[in-house]
Amino acid sequence: MPASNSVTRTIRIEKDVDEFLRKFADQEGISVNFLVNKAIRRLVEWDVFAEKFGMVAMPASMLHKMMESISDEEAEELGTWVGKNLLPEFLTFWFKEVSLQTVVMGYSRLTARYAKAFEYEEKSKEGRWTIILKHGGGARWSIYYNALLRTALEGLLKGTELHMEKTDDQVIARFSLNKPTSPS
Amino acid sequence: MTAKGSVTRSVRIEKDADERLRNLADQSDTSVNTLVNRALRKFVEWDAFGEKFGFVTMPGIILIRLMDHLTEEQARELGTWAGRNLLKEYITFWFKDVTPETLLEGFPRLFAKYARAFQYEEHAEDDYRVIILKHGGGPKWSTFYQEATVTAFRELVNKEVRVEKLENQVVLRLRLAPDKRIK
Numbered sequence: 001m002p003a004s005n006s007v008t009r010t011i012r013i014e015k016d017v018d019e020f021l022r023k024f025a026d027q028e029g030i031s032v033n034f035l036v037n038k039a040i041r042r043l044v045e046w047d048v049f050a051e052k053f054g055m056v057a058m059p060a061s062m063l064h065k066m067m068e069s070i071s072d073e074e075a076e077e078l079g080t081w082v083g084k085n086l087l088p089e090f091l092t093f094w095f096k097e098v099s100l101q102t103v104v105m106g107y108s109r110l111t112a113r114y115a116k117a118f119e120y121e122e123k124s125k126e127g128r129w130t131i132i133l134k135h136g137g138g139a140r141w142s143i144y145y146n147a148l149l150r151t152a153l154e155g156l157l158k159g160t161e162l163h164m165e166k167t168d169d170q171v172i173a174r175f176s177l178n179k180p181t182s183p184s
Numbered sequence: 185m186t187a188k189g190s191v192t193r194s195v196r197i198e199k200d201a202d203e204r205l206r207n208l209a210d211q212s213d214t215s216v217n218t219l220v221n222r223a224l225r226k227f228v229e230w231d232a233f234g235e236k237f238g239f240v241t242m243p244g245i246i247l248i249r250l251m252d253h254l255t256e257e258q259a260r261e262l263g264t265w266a267g268r269n270l271l272k273e274y275i276t277f278w279f280k281d282v283t284p285e286t287l288l289e290g291f292p293r294l295f296a297k298y299a300r301a302f303q304y305e306e307h308a309e310d311d312y313r314v315i316i317l318k319h320g321g322g323p324k325w326s327t328f329y330q331e332a333t334v335t336a337f338r339e340l341v342n343k344e345v346r347v348e349k350l351e352n353q354v355v356l357r358l359r360l361a362p363d364k365r366i367k
Contacts, residue, residue: 006196011220015189020228036195036224042231043223044204050300056244057299059270063240063250065262070253078249086243115241 046114053093055115060137067140079144083151100156100177104131107152118145131173142166149173230298237277239299244321251324259324263331271336284341284358291336292317292356302329302353308360312346315356322351329354 013021018032025032067075087107088098094110095102104122108131112120118135133149135141146166153162153173163174197205209216251259271291272282278294279286292315296304302319319325326349333356337343346357 005199007199007202008194008196009202009216009220010192010194011217012190012192013224014221015191017221017224017228018191018193020232021224024228024232032193033195035227036193036220037198037201039223039227039231040197040201040205040220042227043219044201044208047223047226048208050241054244054300055241056247056301057234057239057241058247058301059274060238060240062262062266062270063242065265066247066250066254069258069262070250074253078246081249082246086245090243116235116238117240117242 042114046110049094050114053090060116064137064141067137067144070140072140072143075140075143076147079147080151082144083148084155087148087152098156100153103152103156104129108133127177129173129175129177132170133172134170136169139168142168142171145171226298229294233278234298237274244300248321248325251321251328254324256324256327259327260331263328264335266328267332267335268339271332272340275340282340284337284343287336287341288315288358291333309357311360312357313360315358316353317356318353320352323349326351326354 021032021035025035070078087103091098091102091106095106108120108122111117112133118133121130121132121134123130131149133145135145143166146164149171150162150164150173153175157175160175160177165172165174205216205219209219212219254262271287275282275286275290278290292302292304292306295301296317302317305316305318307314317329319329330347330349333354334345334347337345337358343358348355348357
């Protein structure tokens with residue numbers, strides 16, 4: 001990392017933690033410094049909010065099984081409810097505002113990076129935006145994410161055309177903004 | 185700092201992260217060093233394994249709503265499946281071996297601390313270790329945790345657990361091994 005973008009800190013680390021970090025860094029071919037930065041960034045960007053917001057971690061295989069036990073209609077209803085109610089709460093809690101920018105750059109990027117609910121890709125060209133959520137959880141999770149994203153984006157795009165596509169493990173949203181700018 | 189001691193390290197931290205860290209330390213009335221150690225401890229005990237194992241984080245209310253759609257029987261079956269398969273995979277992945285100690289360390293303790301699926305309390309009562317899982321997710325989550333726990337202890341480590349199920353919590357009672365009794 002460039003020197004101008006970083007500060008040097010001297011910290012006392014518990015011995016067993018330091019030992020684990022050194023071994024892990026060695027195994028993964030990365031530096032201890034990288035791991036320390038990764039852990040700190042996770043704390044300040046995610047953990048400190050996640051704990052207060054009531055985030056819970058579960059193995060993906062368990063979530064797949066739970067989703068398989070409900071109907072398509074129930075998955076759609078749940079996604080719509082999350083897009084309409086829970087997502088605005090999440091955005092307000094983390095970023096203090098509900099906007100296209102916080103949906104795209106906040107919710108999608110953070111959920112992909114830290115919650116590991118999906119992989120996220122985006123592309124914008126001349127005001128045309130494509131957002132891809134690759135969740136790998138099967139058709140019913142696609143129904144859920146399709147409803148969630150559609151509900152959230154429809155409320156923010158205000159009449160702008162929105163195209164949603166879904167396959168078994170992925171959901172795609174395409175929309176055009178009036179001006180060829182980022183969704184800020 | 186633990187009795188195990190500590191080492192001093194100089195690290196370069198990204199400026200914006202360092203600033204947020206300092207603000208957080210100010211707000212929480214703690215030191216930057218304590219926060220860094222908390223973040224590193226979590227990485228060592230949880231994130232390093234959790235990312236590879238495939239943990240997904242989501243608002244707890246979604247899990248409550250998902251479970252609400254299941255029948256009591258489906259919640260029971262899911263618990264049996266989790267106790268037999270998921271807990272075995274999870275404990276093996278973290279600790280490489282399934283024993284009563286690693287099962288207790290991984291399932292109630294780490295799961296409470298880092299997955300935040302429930303609050304966890306533990307005390308000794310005569311010859312029993314009493315563990316309380318306060319999940320707040322309603323009766324079907326209680327059924328799930330009851331089945332998962334009984335199945336895991338019976339099938340993975342050959343131990344019987346007495347479970348008292350309430351609407352938002354389950355109480356587990358395990359007989360202590362003679363050398364594990366709390367004096």
